[in-house]
Amino acid sequence: MSASAPDLPADVLLDVRDLAVAYRNGRGEEVRIVDGVSFQVRRGEAFGLAGESGCGKTTTALALLGLLPTSLYRPTGEILLNAADGLVSIHKRTERGMQQVRWAKVSMVFQGAMNALDPVMRVSNQIGEAIRLHEPGIDRRGVEERIAELFGYVGIAAARSRQYPHEFSGGMRQRVMIALALACKPELVIGDEPTTALDVMMQAQILQLLEDLRRDLGLSLILITHDLSVLAETCDRVAIMYAGEIAEIGTVRDLYAKPEHPYTQRLLAAFPAVGGPRQLAPAIGGVPPDPADQPTGCRFAPRCHRVQDICAAQAPALRALDDERAARCHFAPWPTGSTT
């Protein structure tokens, strides 16, 4: 589509349209691991992306940052970022072009902070490098002031920026990662399982920090996790991914009150809630399909507890149920009281 991408509404920061990510298998066939994914993230919003390992949620995030491994490509899709200084067509950017966007407009906090930080480099040098990359003219004093400001945001004494990554505990390293992600004043921060390796109290601290920063700095946030209860606490809207597609999307409030896709129903039940039923919910049997060998009908049909004849025969579309909600199930909306 074009040099004249249609204007986005002012309140939309990110618009992902029909994104697919694929690789070529040994026989030269295209295998899609993300397939027809569309969603928008609004300005100042926290948006959740959830699903099992291999569902395509991290690959989607990497595509947004232009960080797909070279074995992968995008057969289709537009990724539009409605940045403060103009519209950016991420899907058209070369690696060189993405360097202007990555960290400065869209940045990421990874799961294992230790993998993202250079172990033999002082934290201050790593953050300083990121700052200089995007503000080449900045002097040493400016960098120091900026680092102190960033450490203030994430609640670490500025003096500790002289330390090495291994001198920080797991929770503190994750704070350092967040400081690094904020170094170039991005408008969108993507957190990929940012609290998964942490204990419950540390997780609460980090989630609270992200929430405070989002409010104070006017950030938008995409939070990727398999833990739906974490998303319930932090996000405004969520998309549930399954086998490379969005299975269901909606506001946290509606989607959790009445999940419409059987996969969402089981996923929600998989994390027993304190104060909820004192028993294990039924497990989702089996494993997700091999992307090279997707079922012909609904991709979830082989594992679905409510499967009918039509499900194996015909792939359901992601159908809008109201302004905010859509579900990829032939039978949505389910009658009230039947969503178990």
Place this chain on the structure above:
Amino acid sequence: MADREHDVSTTATTPLFEVRDLQVHFPIRRSGGQVARALDGVDLEWRRGEVLGIVGESGCGKSTLGRALLGLQATTSGEILVDGEPLEDADLRAVRRRVQMVFQDPYQSLNPRQTVGAQVLEPLAIHGIGARGADRIARGVAVLEAAGLRPAARFWDRYPHELSGGQRQRVVIAAAMALQPEALICDEPVSALDVSVRAQVLHVLMTLKRERGLSLIFITHDLGLAWALCDRIAVMYLGRMVETGTAEQVIGDPRHPYTKALLSVVPSPFPRDRVRREILAGELPDASRIPTGCRFHPRCPAAFDRCRSDDPRTLAAVAGADGHRAACWLVDG
């Protein structure tokens, strides 16, 4: 063993394990004699047929406790009783046959160069159970299938790297079950697993418990899991239990400020259930610098003068709640 007849009369009431004032200290290298007190006065009772949850943050000592119960961790002082008998006098080999351990990371327990079949046969060979050959193989097949690896023949000749994380954890459970133990100590058995696989593995464990009357310990930081699965829960903080009781008592009516704080930050999938979050600042203190007085007081929102000087050493009984105890000066005995 000599008192076997005497034991029979008390078996019904003697806990499977009883721990009294257990201390495990680690010397800190080049510190001039300083120690880290990983366990610092643990009292605990694990009853027969019970699912006991040991809950706390990383570094609180919960895994050290699990290992100490099996004699896999040298203790500094205190007592561990198995069937009322001191662990140091017990035949450790026999104890480890009766009580098996399942760790978080299946790779920690599986030999990467052994096939699935060999992994489940090995414990049988070590303990000389069953006749070599067909008898042991039949036992191995049975435990693999009970752990949900069906048909076992499909998995028998595979190596750990050829399996998914969930399948590997099932092999670990099968190997642990091969000796027909009375009890399993599960140390974060599902926290490394993906969401749907996690539920599958938990179902396997709970089915084994139901069908074989296993006693279980779940060491976990997941309070939701503890609530769903455990009969009783012990909350641990910095080397000591701070609250114990039935799941209903500890989760439904928490008395220790630490338990209350933990519960308030557990993410809930039901936004309307959200209570005010009591996010504790800072991190778990270092086990080599356990605060004086109540060890929780520097992070406690309810601390007062006495907490800074006096250690609430014993768990005080919560009035009117049988078996519910908390180590806090605000709980009156």
